[in-house]
Amino acid sequence: MNTPTGQSILVTGGAGFIGSHLVETLVTDNDVTVLDNLTSGRREWVADQATLIEADIRDSEAVEEAAAGADIIFHEAANVSVERSVEGPVDSHEVNVDSTLQLLECAREEDARFIYASSAAVYGTPDSVPIRETDPKAPASPYGLEKLTADEYCRLYNELYNVKTVALRYFNVYGPRQRGGQYSGVIDIFLKQARRGEEITVHGDGEQTRDFVHVDDVVAANCLAAVNGTPGETYNIGTGESITINGLAQLIVDTFESDSRITHVAARDGDIERSRPSIQKARDELEFEPSRSLGSEIESL
Numbered sequence: 001m002n003t004p005t006g007q008s009i010l011v012t013g014g015a016g017f018i019g020s021h022l023v024e025t026l027v028t029d030n031d032v033t034v035l036d037n038l039t040s041g042r043r044e045w046v047a048d049q050a051t052l053i054e055a056d057i058r059d060s061e062a063v064e065e066a067a068a069g070a071d072i073i074f075h076e077a078a079n080v081s082v083e084r085s086v087e088g089p090v091d092s093h094e095v096n097v098d099s100t101l102q103l104l105e106c107a108r109e110e111d112a113r114f115i116y117a118s119s120a121a122v123y124g125t126p127d128s129v130p131i132r133e134t135d136p137k138a139p140a141s142p143y144g145l146e147k148l149t150a151d152e153y154c155r156l157y158n159e160l161y162n163v164k165t166v167a168l169r170y171f172n173v174y175g176p177r178q179r180g181g182q183y184s185g186v187i188d189i190f191l192k193q194a195r196r197g198e199e200i201t202v203h204g205d206g207e208q209t210r211d212f213v214h215v216d217d218v219v220a221a222n223c224l225a226a227v228n229g230t231p232g233e234t235y236n237i238g239t240g241e242s243i244t245i246n247g248l249a250q251l252i253v254d255t256f257e258s259d260s261r262i263t264h265v266a267a268r269d270g271d272i273e274r275s276r277p278s279i280q281k282a283r284d285e286l287e288f289e290p291s292r293s294l295g296s297e298i299e300s301l
Contacts, residue, residue: 002287003223005029010070010112011101012057013077017177018117018170022074022219036077039040045177047281057099059108067106072113073301075103079149082121085143089187096146097153104165114154115162115225118234120171120275124146128261129209129242130278133169133234140272151234158232167292168221171238171277172293175215175286176301187212190249191301194258204267205248209274211238224286236277239290250296255298 007030013019014034020041026032027049034046037056046052055062057077067073078084078096100116107114126183139145149266154165158206174187193200221237229235243251249262282288 001220002227004226006068007071009072011074012068017044019076020045021215023050025219029249054168070110070112073107074115076117082141082143086134089142097149100150108161110164116154116167118151118167118169120145123270129274131278132278163233166225167234168237173212173218174212189250194256194260197259200249200260201265208245211242211244211276212294217290221288229284235282236279238277240279242276
């Protein structure tokens with residue numbers, strides 16, 4: 001994998017699900033600092049070779065301290081809960097937008113490359129699939145709007161201040177250390193239900209489609225963005241393939257030979273029916289190629 005070497009790197013959210021895996025890859029050949037308040041991350045997930053600064057991403061002094069001397073900033077810290085963004089949009093905006101803006105200012109001051117963890121939520125309900133980076137953006141939640149706003153700030157900082165920004169729009173990331181949640185966390189929820197022999201609860205008719213991408217492939221995309229990414233650009237990060245939620249539930253039942261029954265409960269308000277990205281731009285410009293398939297990885301989770 002093409003990764004940065006000999007760099008001073010800051011990873012925000014580096015004790016969390018995606019960030020900790022990224023840190024593990026980077027610490028071998030780089031000087032890595034992690035900024036994380038350990039709300040959802042864990043200290044034991046941070047590689048021993050990394051320096052951990054335990055602080056909130058909204059703490060401006062801590063952010064400036066962590067970013068001092070950085071060559072590359074990977075910004076993974078965020079409120080990733082749609083529900084929390086709906087219940088507390090002001091607080092969520094502070095975490096997801098204001099903190100990104102401050103970090104962009106740090107990148108501007110340090111002349112650091114800036115890799116931003118954006119989201120498929122920027123698209124809202126797509127007109128068609130596969131979704132391309134240039135397709136319409138219609139976020140359906142404060143979280144999606146926050147991600148789009150920060151995404152646009154990255155583009156603007158490249159245009160106005162020549163900050164080398166790259167935004168990666170993650171689709172449904174899964175893998176070790178993931179916790180249950182509305183998006184890829186459905187895998188974690190289904191796995192727990194199957195292992196306990198409980199009913200596997202599918203919202204709605206289960207024909208919603210999702211692209212599930214392994215965290216190792218997301219880490220690879222971040223490293224490639226730091227090396228190959230075109231400044232000012234955004235890239236969809238997924239596998240380019242999709243599966244229905246029914247298909248996911250059945251895959252888990254079959255893989256673990258579970259006695260769990262698949263049952264259906266009320267649909268979620270605003271649940272997107274189809275989600276699948278085109279990753280051709282990431283293939284062409286980043287040389288990104290996903291290497292992990294859901295079918296072969298489920299058993300190891």
